[in-house]
Amino acid sequence: MSLFWRIFLLNAAVLAVAPALLMLGPVTVSTPVLLTEALILTGGLSAMLIANAVVLRIGLAPLDRLSRTMGTVDLLRPGHRLAVTGHDAGIAQLIRTFNTMIDRLETERATSSARALSAQEAERRRIAQELHDEIGQTLTAVLLELKRVADQAPPPIRDQVHQVQETTRNSLDEIRRIARRLRPGVLEELGLASALKALSGEFSTAGLTVRPSVETDLPDLGAETELVLYRVAQEALTNVARHANARHVALTLRNQTGGVELCIRDDSRGLRDAAEGAGIRGMRERALLIGVDLSVGSAGGGGSQVRLRVPVRQEVVTDG
Incomplete structure (x- = not known):
């Protein structure tokens, strides 16, 4: 029986039992209402509310678990699924549908991540190759030219050229280090x-x-x-x-x-x-x-x- 019909029949039974007890039982309602009559009516209403609350709590418990899981699910931590429990066929089907949706989302996330990371690795290889072939070779040529200038420069200028050589050499080492990390x-x-x-x-x-x-x-x-x-x-x-x-x-x-x-x-x-x-x-x-x-x-x-x-x-x- 679905949750809708269980709640409907419970409320219908409560509403049917209440008039039946009033008609067939010895209880009467006076005007004004007596204290004993008010206590009996209050007790009957409390019993009906408690019964209704218990049935709703039991029937809606799987929905509470589903709601908590939906709020905490993380596609980067796969494998967490809800157990299909509950006496209601509709709720069980809802949980199965949710688990199927998570399966599909995890598969799609893994596939899209694989494509993105593959493209990222290809781009890293391309950039590393360009750093090595273009900028690295250019800085190497600059170092050779600076060495030629330093050999022909007078002593005051030679010291300055050596400082430029050292800065260029450090830049070349840094570019090579970046290229190694990229590829x-x-x-x-x-x-x-x-x-x-x-x-x-x-x-x-x-x-x-x-x-x-x-x-x-x-x-x-x-x-x-x-x-x-x-x-x-x-x-x-x-x-x-x-x-x-x-x-x-x-x-x-x-x-x-x-x-x-x-x-x-x-x-x-x-x-x-x-x-x-x-x-x-x-x-x-x-x-x-x-x-x-x-x-x-x-x-x-x-x-x-x-x-x-x-x-x-x-x-x-x-x-x-």
Whole structure:
């Protein structure tokens, strides 16, 4: 029976019982109303209201759960579904429809994120290539020309030219560093372990020390998964360097039972219920590309940590 008919029949029964009791029972209503009569009528009305409230509370409880879930659902944290409960067929169908809608939205979000991140990586490669080929080569030519001028200039001017050379050389190093971050060539050439060690070295600057602990006997993860792990580590270290006020960071990549785990842990003051920014949400979107969930929170003993666990499918070899 649908919720509408249950409520309708309950109210109809209450309205039918009330006149029947007045007509068939010994209770009468005087004018003016006596105290005992008022107490009986008040008790009967209270009983009807309580019965109505109980039925409505039981019948509408699944709708309350659905409302709370709709207000808290996050497509970047997939997998949360409502259990199809309740005696009302209409409410059960509504919950099933809601779960189906969330399935579709999560699929569409993952597909659109994959397209956007793929286009982003292609654009990063293009910009890195242009920085290396165009600006990098131009600055290299400028350095050679400055060296020729310095060799022919008198001593007072030679010192000034050397200062310009040093500034140009620093700019060239910075452009190369930006190009490496945009397009991690070491990831393609030497693999994930070497890329993460090199990344740790880039972020180990004055005031911040990154200690990598990367196992080398990792299973074959695939190019897309390795890129996701690298970008998540890069974004996590960027967040620590910019916002955490930490002094030490531990970056670990190790084998786990049935998978590989990446963990970036710092010694900052922790998240302290801070709202997730664009960096963390970007990491979650990348994690969804390979179908895994990103864990971000406070670490035991202080600090914060980012954890990403990637399951690895075990291939079963059979004798043919």
